[in-house]
Amino acid sequence: MALLERSAWYDLARSTEWTPSYISEDELFPPEMSGGEGIPAEVWSTYDEPYKVTYREYVDVQRQKDEGAYSVKAALERADLYNNADPGWVSILKEHYAAVALVEYGASFQEARYVRWSKAPGMRNMATFGMLDEMRHGQIQLYFPHEYVSKDRQFDWSHQMMWSNNWVALGARHFFDDMLMTRGAAETSISANFAFETGFTNLQFIGLSGDAANAGDFTFSKLIQSIQSDEARHAQLGTPLLQMMIENGQKAKAQNLIDIAFWRSYRLFTILSGIPMDYYVPLEVRESSFKEFMEEWIVTQFMKSIEDLGLSKPWYWDIFLRDLDEHHHGQHLGTYSWRPTLWWNPAAGVSPEERDWLEEKYPGWNDTFGKVWDVMIDNFVSGRPEKTVPGTLPMICNVSQLPIVGTPGRSLKDTSIVFEGRKYHFASEVDKWIFEQDPERYKHHKNLIDRFLGGEIQPANLDGVLEYMGLGVVSPGGDDAHDYAWLEAYKTALAPAG
């Protein structure tokens, strides 16, 4: 039987709607699930998705993508990447799979909520494919690391992390619950699809795929390309919604959603991308610094897309630009110092050559963050390894759930408020501002320190904290990725004369 051309039926099929008569519009699309309050009923049917695809076309293309990724994996398994890759790269894989795989599965629920609750028929149609995308991403990113579990138990975190109380999991869940799972469909498409995916994951995956190829990991490179090609499509879900909101007098609301989501996404990416790009990727294959990457892809390109829509840069733009020089360096010092709390082995990334690179990319690094590393290096070289792991916990931000860090001697500060008798600490003015936008949303959550001081973690010492986080339970915690080989240059330099 001959098939009609897509163009002959698509518009009719995707805009097919029904008019409820037995229940009210609000019962069919409850405002708390659908969102988009104040947008007139007739506007929803004008949602025009920028990317059009039929189910038949979708399945065919997805099958080809899967074939490509799985066949590259099968072909390269004998190359034994695990034993041949730089340990810093293996750590990136561990961090990535654990932080991403189950979040992708969660994102299929995010898209499924659009399929049911979005008031725009075109969005419901497009989200059906987004939902299937995210299921594929969850499955493929669990299947690929499974190969490594028998070689290294830390890869088990790919499946375990999001169910654990590891501090990164607390931060990731807080972020993704806020961005993906707990707002109306209309608002979520702006926070998650427009700000988080268009602004960050889609672009970050392009960079990550290149890093993988440079590091010789063509399996991961192909996997990430395969995912990114889906991401580039379903990330566009939010843009028509954003336009509808702006055209219907809700520009301020749209700007507010983007301002919140952009900062929260950026801060999470300092851990997921900032640290790996500037410290874990082997120096010889490093192409650009995290700051350069952010400036090229986020500052220039994403901001252009915001301004094209008539929106403005977030109010904290100057703070953000300064932060690109600082925050991830502090988080790297923190994750390396508290390495027993990680499920991956962090690369220090501070050999003399790497410090030259850091100083070139971030002038002044040696005089600030470098001085802290000097103390740690002295402890390693002088036989005091026990002094390189702090005996207490860092203070944690009540929004980002990340340690409160800053440039030594310059920007480290506490930003706190008392709300309804409880004290909240924040890692920046922006995190505090986010809390103040909707205290009811955030006030009940307890960060790691709240739990520790509240007696939820027993025994109340570092061992108890590690067990609470799943270290020594799921797998051993982290240790130096290169088994401290990078210290040899310092041992030579600091050796007594003669």
Add this chain to the structure above:
Amino acid sequence: MALFPISSKFDGDFVLKLVPVDTDDTMAAVAAAAAEHSVGVHVPDQPGKVIRARAEGAADPYPLDMKLSETGLGPTDTVEFYFE
């Protein structure tokens, strides 16, 4: 006498740290407790110098013999520590 958590912002350090102290501690003892987690860990020692404590953003330090319970600090308030 009660266990009391403070947030330590030690000059030269890169991160705020949770430090358990006691309400009966003098500020000299509080400073010593904070130093244990920063000096020689993330901040170089400055032998011979005294470590002082002040409320975050304050100009003057607390007297060394002042008790923590007399400072008006609340649990998890941030205290700045620095070599004098």
